[in-house]
Amino acid sequence: MYNKEMTESIKKVEAARAENTTFEPRRMTAEEKDTLLATYHPDYKQDEFRVLQIGPNKGGKVPTELAALLQAHSRITADAVDLSRIDYDVDVLVIGGGGAGASAAIEADNNGASVMIVTKLRMGDANTMMAEGGIQAADKPNDSPAIHYVDAFGGGHFAAKPELLYKLVNEAPEAIQWLSELGVEFDKLPDGTMVTTHGGGTSRKRMHAAKDYSGAEIMRTLRDEVLNRNIPVVDFTAAIELIKDEEGKIAGAVLMNMETGELLVAKAKTVIIATGGAGRLHYQGFPTSNHYGATADGLILGYRVGAKLLYADTLQYHPTGAAYPEQIFGALVTEKVRSLGAKLVNVNGEVFMHPLETRDVSAASIIRECSDRGNGVHTDDGVGVWLDTPMIEIKGGEGTIEKRIPAMMRMFAKYGIDIRKEPILVYPTLHYQNGGLEISADGMTNVENLYVAGEAVGGIHGRNRLMGNSLLDIIVFGRNAGKEASAKSKRVELAPLTLKHIDAFEAEIQAAGIETQTVSPKLLPTYTHGNPRFEAK
């Protein structure tokens, strides 16, 4: 259980709780935030990035771990696959079975296209399932899509592509309506008014939620809808290369059965990459809140056929990953905990920042508190700061935690921690890939007929994303990609299929003198938890 330092610190937190609960910390100025980020945010650590030597973003920098995969060998050679033997032939191929992929498939189906989902794990094994806090939409009378735009644009450091952000905020209320009509249960008052809260960096309370199972509720509903429509879902099967036609248009994907290793050919008039994030690459050694399959596969597939990346050098470290107990190290502690009134408190029991700064600022502030300022709380395995959850019930009344954040209560209760009575220890965890493949407003990349939706996209949020804008983007841009790709598929005539881009990319690797044994996409991480038999290799 708690060590001496933790036990003593908890006493200070308890002693200061009443005063801390009512204390209103000031927000940082723009200059303070800039300095803080430059000094403490992991994105600013230059030696953790590499300059790409080949491909469409040659000369640009990305995290070292991603560079290794982007510039790795294919898992296959072009002649390993017989492209005349087609296993699946569809109008729209969706790669990835998360929220974006499911939304895309439903809209493509609505549009009368034949659509298929291929996913390397099960449908719903995705970051969508794990999104806890909520989904933003400016649907209250004191709010507007324009205010939402300003919040998101500023929060993303004024780097979002305006035409994408416009779509995100302007189609947000309709996305909520679409989900409601599919049967998603949002938290509402008896008169139908949505229960909404703040997220970090929002200027209006526009976070809609389904308790703290928001993403799970959305994902299971979308999955149910996909199954109701008999949309084919090929699970435990990964896309390992895209296929082009002789004219350079995207024309399908080479698939690999994860269990048997069998290679399959899927021919398609349009392809939507909806493969999600990259937390399982553990950039800079960070733990992650992401699901098991978050290994940036879509970025690799796209890059190899010439699709451009945007902001692939920017990641989101969620400020509050669990830092204790170690069994849930890095697991997400939803921002909603702070939306409901819990504040961040250091080893001395002091509130050291406003709890609802944007995520990058909050993460950097916690890292500063635990490093240079020496105000972190040390466990036997690491360090963190307190998130004083009992404040929620002081503020919102007894029962608030069980009603609003039951998943958090359950997660810690399994290890004997009652978050209604005790604070929890947190430290930043790798959470979200801000960048990804660049698209235009129709969802398509610079490669003809290759679409992207969800976390694999770069540019919607800029260089940081606000809480609740990711569940929103998978719905808005998932649906958008499904509509656009299915409409486009009706006009596509495919020339003969080819995999010659694999050889061309390999030639680039050789020409650049890149020496590597790595193959990609990675598909799954490998963990051995310190077992000396494996780690010695």
Add this chain to the structure above:
Amino acid sequence: MGVRNMEQNLVNIFLYGKKYEVPSNLTIMGAMEYAGYQLKRGCGCRNGFCGACATIYRVKGDRELKVCLACQTKVENDMYIATLPFFPLIKQPYNIEEVKPTEQIMMQLYPEIYACIGCNACTNSCTQELNVMQYIAYAQRGEYEKCAEESFDCVMCGVCSSRCPAGISHPQVAMLARRLNGKYLAPACGHLNDRVREIKDGTFEELLQNLMQKPIEEMKELYNNREIEK
């Protein structure tokens, strides 16, 4: 990513009957990986939300058969472990636009719920500690709002169904109830519908176009001085 500052306290566990020695501080999922498994099945979110890692175990000397999520449960000495990465639930297709939230729909799609013998094995086996038998009772009576509330935290791992003598697919019954409740029974949201209409009417179009074209310096000014709702 290794275990930090690993305790050297080891325990014996039996994965599908085969013995392995693993650190006592690991979860069952972590212990399988420590033993050398590269998981493909039975591993999803690793955080208690997706239901991929349903697991059955028995501790030597104990008659009780226990169930859990492998990602959420620490190993114990002499634990005999079998994972349940897939269970054949019955999922009946339906058109959400055409169904109605009446008792008839359950009778039509999931008639086996009326064969419940009240053994409570589902509730006893729930990895989320939900009152499963109670939510099935609500479903039988067409009380979908209550069924939705009672079942809300379900991760659809399927353990309840694996223990059910009546062959009920509880998670799918609950899924239907929640969608019926969300779509037909929950109160309509006036402000949402108003806003969607305003957007369709182009109410915010000029404002947004204006913002999209503003120089960055002006946007910074706007952002840094915006009023924040208390």
